[in-house]
Amino acid sequence: MYVMLEREGAARMADAEALRGRLTDIERMLASRLEQGRMETADRLGAIAQSVGRELAEARVGQAEALRDMAEASARQTEAIRAAVDERLHEAVERQMQTSFQRVLEQFGAMQKAMGEVTAMTAQLGDLKRLFSNVKTRGGWGEAQLRAILDDVLPAGAYLSNCRLREGSAEVVEFAVRMPVKATTPPLLAIDSKFPTEAYERLLDAVERVDPQAERAARRALDTTLRIEARKIASKYIVPPVTVEFAVLYLPTDGLYAEVARSPGLLDEIGRSCRVIVMGPGLLPALLRTIHLGYVTLALEERTDGIARLLGATRQEMIKMDGVLEKLARNASTMSSSIDEARYRTRMVARQLRGLDGIEAVAEGAGSAGPAPDDPVDLPLGGAGDDAPGR
Numbered sequence: 376m377y378v379m380l381e382r383e384g385a386a387r388m389a390d391a392e393a394l395r396g397r398l399t400d401i402e403r404m405l406a407s408r409l410e411q412g413r414m415e416t417a418d419r420l421g422a423i424a425q426s427v428g429r430e431l432a433e434a435r436v437g438q439a440e441a442l443r444d445m446a447e448a449s450a451r452q453t454e455a456i457r458a459a460v461d462e463r464l465h466e467a468v469e470r471q472m473q474t475s476f477q478r479v480l481e482q483f484g485a486m487q488k489a490m491g492e493v494t495a496m497t498a499q500l501g502d503l504k505r506l507f508s509n510v511k512t513r514g515g516w517g518e519a520q521l522r523a524i525l526d527d528v529l530p531a532g533a534y535l536s537n538c539r540l541r542e543g544s545a546e547v548v549e550f551a552v553r554m555p556v557k558a559t560t561p562p563l564l565a566i567d568s569k570f571p572t573e574a575y576e577r578l579l580d581a582v583e584r585v586d587p588q589a590e591r592a593a594r595r596a597l598d599t600t601l602r603i604e605a606r607k608i609a610s611k612y613i614v615p616p617v618t619v620e621f622a623v624l625y626l627p628t629d630g631l632y633a634e635v636a637r638s639p640g641l642l643d644e645i646g647r648s649c650r651v652i653v654m655g656p657g658l659l660p661a662l663l664r665t666i667h668l669g670y671v672t673l674a675l676e677e678r679t680d681g682i683a684r685l686l687g688a689t690r691q692e693m694i695k696m697d698g699v700l701e702k703l704a705r706n707a708s709t710m711s712s713s714i715d716e717a718r719y720r721t722r723m724v725a726r727q728l729r730g731l732d733g734i735e736a737v738a739e740g741a742g743s744a745g746p747a748p749d750d751p752v753d754l755p756l757g758g759a760g761d762d763a764p765g766r
Contacts, residue, residue, distance in 0.1 A: 420725050427721070431714050438707050449693070456689055460682055467678060471671055478667075482528070482660050489656070490629075517568035517627040518549055524656070525550060525566075528663040530670060540565065540614045548612045554619060555669030557676075564666075565612035565622040566659075571600045575631050598638050601653070602645065609649040621650040623662070629655050 525534050529552065538551040540563070551563040574597035581589035605624055612622050624645075626632045632655030636642060645651050654662065 416725060420722070423721055423725070424718070427714065427718055431711070434710065434714075435707075442704075453689065453693065456685075460685060464678070464682060468675065471675070475664075475668065475671060478528070479664060482664070486657060486660075517570045517625070520627050520656070521550060521566065521568045521625050521659075524660055525552070525663065528660050529667055533666070533670065535563070538563065538565075540612060540617055546611045551618070552663075552666060555666060555673045557673065562616060563618045565608070565618055566625055567608050567612060567622070568625045568627060569601075569604045570627050570631070571597065571604070574600050575634065578634060594634075594638060597634065598641050601635060601641065602649075605645045605649040605651040605653070608651050613650060621646075621652060623659070624651050624653045625659060626653065626655045629657050631655070632657070 522536070532553075534550050534552040536550060537547045539545075539547050540551070548565045548567055550566045552566060553561045554564055556562065574593060578590065578593035578597055581593050601624075608622050608624055612618065613620070626635065632653070635653060642653050645653060652662075
């Protein structure tokens with residue numbers, strides 16, 4: 376029995392040593408498998424991180440390119456709008472200036488031509504005297520000449536004919552020019568034509584006869600007639616605020632105006648006391664061109680207001696575009712935070728998969744290192760392990 380116990384103890388010690396060796400091998404195998412699984416997991420996580428980083432970089436590049444394209448498109452649209460506005464404004468101003476200068480040149484040419492024809496008109500002075508012997512005839516001729524000048528210089532609808540300035544009054548002015556101002560009812564400039572031929576003819580006759588006394592008397596009569604007509608115009612046709620503060624007395628011939636202008640201080644006295652400006656065919660077109668330039672300036676101001684409204688609308692569109700870009704930037708930041716959260720979730724899943732890989736590795740190690748069914752040592756080890764405490 377002692378020898379048998381000795382043998383059985385030696386056999387059990389040998390089995391224990393063998394089992395210890397196997398357990399050491401299994402432990403080394405499990406450690407190597409765990410290390411290999413850890414390395415594979417690290418490689419997978421590195422590849423996932425690289426893929427996510429690459430996708431994030433591509434997304435950022437795409438967003439940057441999209442933002443740059445939108446900014447370039449906005450800049451191109453703004454530049455195109457500004458170029459179109461500048462081109463239209465330049466064309467409008469250039470066209471209007473060319474038209475105005477062309478009319479001024481035409482008027483100067485007509486004036487030179489008219490001055491050249493003064494000699495021929497002087498030769499036909501007798502016929503004109505017979506023609507203007509009738510007051511109605513010479514008044515109609517002066518009115519027709521004044522209408523022709525107004526039609527030639529001013530735009531359509533810039534003046535009124537036979538206009539009544541006072542309500543309930545029978546007095547009408549021959550022509551009333553609308554002044555170029557920004558108002559619902561613009562003030563009017565009254566222009567009345569006068570042709571005192573009797574005093575003018577007596578003056579010309581005294582000059583031809585070289586009679587100084589008759590010339591002085593005729594000149595005084597002409598000055599008196601002109602003062603009377605200026606007072607009538609001031610009392611009838613200067614009605615502020617319906618009209619402006621002055622009126623125009625038109626003399627149909629440059630010769631008559633020249634004789635009136637030769638009287639010292641007459642024009643200044645009439646303008647100061649009666650607020651009436653005396654003009655002839657050579658000066659009235661200059662005044663009317665000034666009024667016409669006022670209409671041009673008013674039209675340009677209206678177009679400038681339209682352009683300003685267009686630029687204001689463009690500015691509002693740019694502000695809206697800035698808001699869209701800001702929303703896009705916020706979406707980009709939200710996308711970046713979503714990618715970070717996805718990376719965190721990926722790390723959590725990888726950590727859980729790492730635990731599963733460790734369990735599978737232990738199971739595979741146990742299956743490959745386990746003893747065969749016909750091994751004579753496995754059964755006693757199992758029985759000895761279970762029955763050892765009983766013994």
